[in-house]
Amino acid sequence: MFSSIIRIIELYLFQIMIIRKSFLFPVVLMLAGIFTVSAGVMPAVQVKWHNGQSIPENVPQLILKNTRLAPGGALAMNGETSEIAVKDSGNWNVAAAATLHGVFRIAPPENSTPENAGHDAFFYKHNQLFLGVIGEKIYFNFFNGSAWVGALYGNISFKPEPDRFYSFTLTVKVHRDIAQGELWTDVEIYLDGACIAQKRFDQLAPAESSAPLEIGCATGFGEVWHLGGEVGGVQLYRRILAESEIRQLVTADDRVTPAFDVPRQLPDGLNEELARIEASAIPEIRAGASIIRNWVLAGGDAGNAVTLCRQLYGKKELPQTLGGGTLEIFKLGDSILTVCRRPRAGIVSWYDLRANREMWHYAGKLWSVKIKHGSTATVSSATDPGVNTQLVSVERSTDNVTFVFSTNAVWGIGEVRGVFDGKRLEMQLHTVSEPGFIIDTVTFPAFVLQPFRQGRDDLLVPCMSGRVIENAVENRASYSSDYPRGYCSMQLGAYYDAAGGVYFSSEDPTGQMKKLDFLTGSSGLSVAYTFFPGWQYGKDHNEFTTSNCALELFRGNWYQAGLIYRRNLEKTSPVWWSAEQPRRSIPQWMQNNLIWVRFEDRKLDDALKLQEFIGEPLALHWYLWNGQTFDRDYPFFPPSPFTVEILGQARAAGMRVVPYVNGRIWEVKDFRDEIRATDSLGRPNFVTGENGQPVLERGVVSYHVLCFATPFSRDHLLGEMTRLIDMGCDGIYIDQVAAAAGKRCYNPGHRHDIAAGDVWFRHGHLPLLQQARARWAASGHRETVITSEDNSEIYAGHIDGLLGWRWMYDGQVPLFMLIYSGRTQLVGLDYSNELGNGIYAKLATQLIWGEQLGWFMMSYITSPYQHNFRLFLRRTALCRKAMLDFFNRGMMLEVPQFTQSVPDIRARWGMHGTQYLHTPPVVSSRWKWNNIESFILANTTESIQKNCLKLDLPEKARYKLYVFNGNGKFETLEPGIYREKSFELDPLQLMLILAVPENEDASITVENIRREFARIAESENIPDPFAPRMDYSAPGPVTPAGQWHDGTKALSVEGGRVEFQRNFVSHCNECVIDFGTIDFGETAPAELEAEFALPGHLAGGKVVFMLDHPVNGTVLAERILDQGSGSWSNFRAYRFPVLHPVTGQRKVFIRIGGIFLCNFKRWRAL
Template sequence: MHQPNVRLFVLTLILAVSLLKAEPTPPALSYLASRDHGDGLKIEGAVQVTPEGYLHFDGNDGGATFPGSGKYNITPNGFGLLMTCRLPATLNDSALVGIVNKLNSFRANRFRARGLYVTFTPEKDGKVDEDGEVCLNAGRKLPFGEWLHFAFTAEFVNEREQGRVGYFLRYFINGELMVEQFAPRFETYQSKADIAIGFPNNGSGSFQGDISEVEIFDRFVPEAEIMDKIKADSRLKLFTPPGYRQANAEVLNLTAQIRAAVVGYQAWLVSALERAEMMDGDTPAILSALNAANACFQGDKAPEDFATTFNANQDGFRRVVNGQAIILLARKGGTTNPPIVDIFNRATQSAVLAGRSFAWRLKVGDKEICDHTPGLTYRIQDFTKTADGASFTVAWRLDDLDVIGKFRLEGVRLTANLSATSPSAPITEYSFPKMTLNHLPGKDDTLVAAFRSGTLYRNFSSGGNVFGIYPSANMTLPFIGYYDEQENGVYLGWEDPSCCRKEIEMSGKQGRAEISFSSNVGVRNFTEGNFFAMPGEAVLEFYHGDWFTAGQIYKRFLQTKADWYPQHPRLDTPLWYRDGILILLGSKNEPNYPYLREYLDLPFIINGGRKPDNIKELWEKGIHLKTYTNIRLWKYNPSISDTSPKEDFDKYHDEQNSPVTLANCIRQFDGNIAHEFYNNIPWNIGCPEADGFKAILHERVMGYARGGSWHGIYHDQLCSSPILCYNPDHGHLLGDPCSWIRGYRQFLTWFAARRQKYPLMSQDGEDFCEAYARWTDGFMTWRFVQQNQVPLAQSLYSGGRVQFTGRTFNLDVAGDDQAWICKLVSQFVYGEQMGWFHTKDIYPANYRRVLVKKLCHLRLELLGYFNDSDMLPFLKFQQTMPVISSLWGGLRSGAKYVETPQVMHSVWQRSDGNCLAVFVNTSSEPIRLTPKLPLTGKLSICREGATEPEILDSANAPDLDLAPHATEVWFIGNDDTTPAKLAKKMAQFPKYTPGKELTDGQ
């Protein structure tokens, strides 16, 4: 969140490491002292090999190289270099020491007392580009005379569709991230030089001291793996984060003694008090609390009775108990120790927290202040016991800074809100809450985050990193669900009616999940003090369920406090768009639209940038057209690139640098204009609250409306990450986190008002962003093709609140045929409009085309449900569902294997209470399954080939018996009309033929 930090420039980038259960691949090259004793290296100069196998350097010229290591470079596969070394205790603070280097690729040197500088060299036109070097130059004084662990990593980021490609570069000391920087459009020079250890380079001397291990990885190495290696080496001291300390020996001895004789909530209390000691707690108060607890343990007390006795017998801590939770609080106030020590989930008999939680950080003027800054004090006030928990306020103070946290425990739900006042300097950033969640009771833990549709990160606490900016395509919802295979879950979210810009960061390591929410404070200037209060509230709630259940907790907020949450059906949306079935992508001169309209026997939508020549004929057949516009970039023209004719390029350059452009685009904190790269050239990003950019947006869309050819407009990049603007002439506060959303909502509202004159005009945005849900008709979610995907967004917004209108199939990178089927089926079962595949994908007369026709007619008959329903939890089956792994293409970042169930399904409840379940077999193999149906009532089953629905009681639900690519639909309730009509349609399915072979006529 720091203004100079790279995360303000990479915006929607989300960093997610692979979280598979497989062991990480070993290093490509390594030197281990205990194993090699000098072997495997070319050792030169004064370097000696000690009896332990260490490489000993005395500072004179010399070093060691890995012979044949010239082939290892930083590539899109990633890179990592890890080293265990020891600097002399007598090293001079001014000494320049070479650590490791690869000529014209990277180098790491000690830079006097400031730690290290790690430099990476790019290439330009195939040559070394020293002017473009990226240097990670920060840190603190290195420890002398003891073993330390040094690591640097390179992680490739490929989001070409959003103009973001480059590397994340990081370096660590003893597991502490010292520097992180994103290098956009950075292409490393592929040096043929061998990797050298300890040689002098770039003005430094040789290494001084000992080197024990060096590991070189031809892949990205995540932070959790680095920490695991440090923990496995008894010589190394893992970095102790600020706000933590080594526990007092007396406390450790007493907790060990008491813990041996207690279980359940009693054992939890002992561990919580021990953790309080490690979190800067008041040691005398902790010892007193431990002794009081030990005395209370002598009787077999219920948690409620124990709390009364414990609270009366010591004054350092307070236990609050309700039927679902126990919370341990500091009682008298404190300094840098956290006021909320831990929470106990009575259902799972386990701790919810594993470290400092509900922590905060503020940027005040040019200083960072957090809840463990030395000199800070706090007091607990306004404590009120309630029937189902308690409410209380924590008031922190440091000099003239006052920070207020308001908390409320109700059953399984703890809410919190933070505000602060600074009279002398402005508060411009804040992080709250910063949480440390404990590993769940089960063996395997999973985190769900709203990356695109929703993504699962399995075994997250063993190693994972996710970052995203909300609201945007890469963090579509501001909450996470964290659960295990026993469905013990913790929901953590920021429920904010303002929908302001937030950064959400998740890190899993050492059996914990660390979650942080951050945002900004808009200011009039950077000289006056101010007050801020976070909008909405942070929520922690534990639950029983999985990712779907976490979404339903957030849905309670949407239904009660979010004015952007649309109701279903969307009667404000043009009928042709709301009832859309299929979207096709085709060329301007596609000759087969009329035939496909006849074959499918229903109208479809064409999405493209140029109108077909036979547009009037298509209109007469009910076919509607949707066009493209980019509403983020200033006068974006996709035909312009670095290879354009000079006349065109000069015009682009003049427009991008004109005074009117610079006056109406996003100005960043450093004064530079924000831009993104497309076709290898930068395009400026407009500010949606700047009058000049508003005028451009209005004129652009009105040009399409007045032209009369297009009935829909696809707003490219509408859902890309909000950017903070610091231009004082745009009418908004500097760095206002609500400005971006507010500006585009105003534009979308203006667009919708044009329907009075152009009633057929509809609009949707690229990807998905809930901030605009009430102001748009839908979202073209073409990038919902990620691995480990779940329909989290659809579970909240599908069913008619908005329309989801497309996937990429084989647009830029081809996938396999099975993936094509799975994408199509997933769209259908999740209540989406299907397609955005190219017409050429169904030129062959085969089963693809038949499946498209079947699913289109199913959606047509079920629109009464798909446009007026809420998604219900997915069914469980008595048998283990087979899983299909298929290669999903579409994005330029490459095809990826995605796992999906063989039978995809979904369950819906219409506004009138009637329910629907749809099933599709995505495989060419038949399957029989037994659903566990929790719904009660009349069950009407429609099957392919059957002219009438089968009527049963839901208690007697039969097996699913699905042929290859077969469908089946179940209705539960008193709806007789839809099943009867659908059965007549499904009776025709066996008669569907592929039709004729198609060509493009060329």
């Protein structure tokens, strides 16, 4: 009987992407071609070699060479010729995230040379990664396509005992954000469940490799490295396992000795005792059972536990302590928090009395630190063996309880102070290191919450606007990001289900850099915040106090969690928080701005026409304003005469003009293709890495990153910006500032703490922004704005417009707007590559969330084929104007509900985030200002929508209702008690419902809204200056449908470029090709075929065959080009099912949209 199992588990979880069952199956099936799929195992895919059958027969996917089955069921490796490879694993790559876990016995053959014995391979993929042992070091490395660049050694001396199995776990996570020039790989190595190495490799990532994954050997280093010993089991994941999951794997393998304190199994008898307590009708007594269980699992004395259980029998309330003070029980409000003194002090349980469940998982370790000592780095926590942690203080009062845990370790001390009031748990960690020890990182809090299983469990993550990941544990939701930045715009998270949940946040008012990790696994949700303390140059020790980190029990959803966060901001008033709303320093024009256009043209003509059509001033987000190539020669932004001319024309036309500059990087070749000032001026001011070298990023070209803690960096950028402001610009867009992750700077010459997390903002961009505002105000430019990319919250107080251009995540919620509306403005989403109603849902969502609309490329919004969208834009812009007081001065309320449930529509919003989003046909929001409540409804479909809105107004309160329909129908309802309001919305139409308390005078507001909605109703009568041409009646030869119709021989091509010599139409985007009259004969074709060429990353656009007219005609066939053809030059045939049977002679057009440039060759009917 073989007892070992090799599992190969592929979980397709990307950074925060969720496995939905709908696409899990294809993944499983795809893998079935590679590995044997074990039925009924979801979501994992397993491969087994087991039960005494011969290995090759049962596991055809493994290629075994010179291995044999060892008595224990493992595969014996002879250390000289034994090799294992996973068949067809060429397409298994580390990609975004991976965990490789294996159990090995290392026992070199007796005749092995020292050289052979010292090179044992565990995992190897040619030209991608290696994990093994070299000498006495556990060693990892990865290949980035040109070299092995990711060397990482374990921080222990590893001398394996030949008879013992060890578990090795490698986690690799690659982060790529090309827009921010960001690329890094986080690597962690665990030995028997203890982290022995972790490192971030900046600007480096493992290359893809088509070679098979090798186990127990590495054949690509010239001389093959063989493992001498046994392979006892392997598991592979396409996600990062949380530490608690890794430890579960280790604990579950009885051959491995865990390098951590193993949670005990509940002894026989105790379960029965606990079950007796849990049968109690009194919730807090039931909580007692949970407390005892968690305590035992965390290492508490199991023998004593039975005694504790018996103390609770028949009791009506919990005592304040159990076990003679071993457990301190704090029962306050709706929950019970329990801390213990022994075996190691810590939090044992947090029990929700109302939901009647344990929330706390015993695996949480509360905090850990990464300590540098000489050349080694070790991770230490309060729960490590040999570390002395005590509960040194408990003070109870009627409202709350305070407690203190104190830890003494070799490296120094840590002290956690906590306050608990029954709902909220606030804690702070203070650490001090001994001489010779530097505290490099502090992870606090670090805890695990049990899975919540009452209905759907949701995880709220602070990505962009905020995002809710549904069925988090089942889907193995994983969120990890550096704060502050767009991908981590705020500090909070929340985990909840129908019964309630826990809000958590670092609530740090300094906005310092930190890393957030929210990982789910079978244990539940693992949460960790990691701070970067920094140290003074020349000192060999340091100390650090974290912010006041909070956990709070709440009922509700993301909205209530957001309110907690907002309440704390009001209380702590960090530097970016404005008590005033709207923030006074946001100029009036900016508060009231409606539309942003990405302008990079040489002429203003189209912008003027668009402005006239909308009837409101445009704001131009101005790129290429000096003719300079994008992303070159930073940080020098010289204006040209053209800049002045366009600026003058735009301002004269009433437009607002905000040019682009970059506020982060310095191109290495900063003067065309030469180095001008990089070495002389730039280098002393660059962010310096741990290796003492300036950080180098690669994007379009190579850049260094400026450290804005240096006066030069600030002064230089300020000078460049001020020149533009002095020329008359209305503001400056500073790219990347609110988007990109901060960098730890190790340059002692900058006079900031080395590698400290508070340098980037507090000593860098914050003073820059403050200086800019002061300088411009002093020179009379009080109407000047600053805008930036993404929406990191710490800039909300000083940056007036944040460009949330990539807010395209399924499950996204307006958390950021709930908190920051009126305190800053959101200035646009990226518009391209939409499909279905995505374009309308996107714009409508901008409206209802209170964002400014746009930002549109001029060519996009002025395309003749965007007529309907332009109309919708005009309506939404005027509706935004009507709602400005609510957006700027009011507050968002919970999302309105409808009486009739309507399925969401899935549509593609663009090329960012999850690309496809689900939204209801009618999107809506609810705002409150001056006691007036407003409901905005937007029909994002091309059909009439009827439903009934739940008003959810205070009971018995009398309200007047005003209903404004974009079709011009206005309705006033006399004061009364209203519960619901039915409505009917025309296609792509808007409605606004005001609920005004009976005694409130809202006449001015009502009149303002009535005026704007009257203008909305007129929209269809406004001549569209970019309307599609109607005349496509030019005669041409009649050609049979079954022959090829070349794009180059079409009657006309609009929106594309005819390449006669290459025989195709290139640059197709919002393109219409007129093929004239086509004869379909007497039999309608079932399919069409057309040839396109486009790279895979641009796939997703839509091609429509139209009859009679490209816009107003009949759809003959359509489909999404959901896969690329490989390149611009490689044409691929795509099939189009015919939707409208057609015979005889008809005019045919092809419309190509939602693709960012493809090439079209020809089509025919099949």
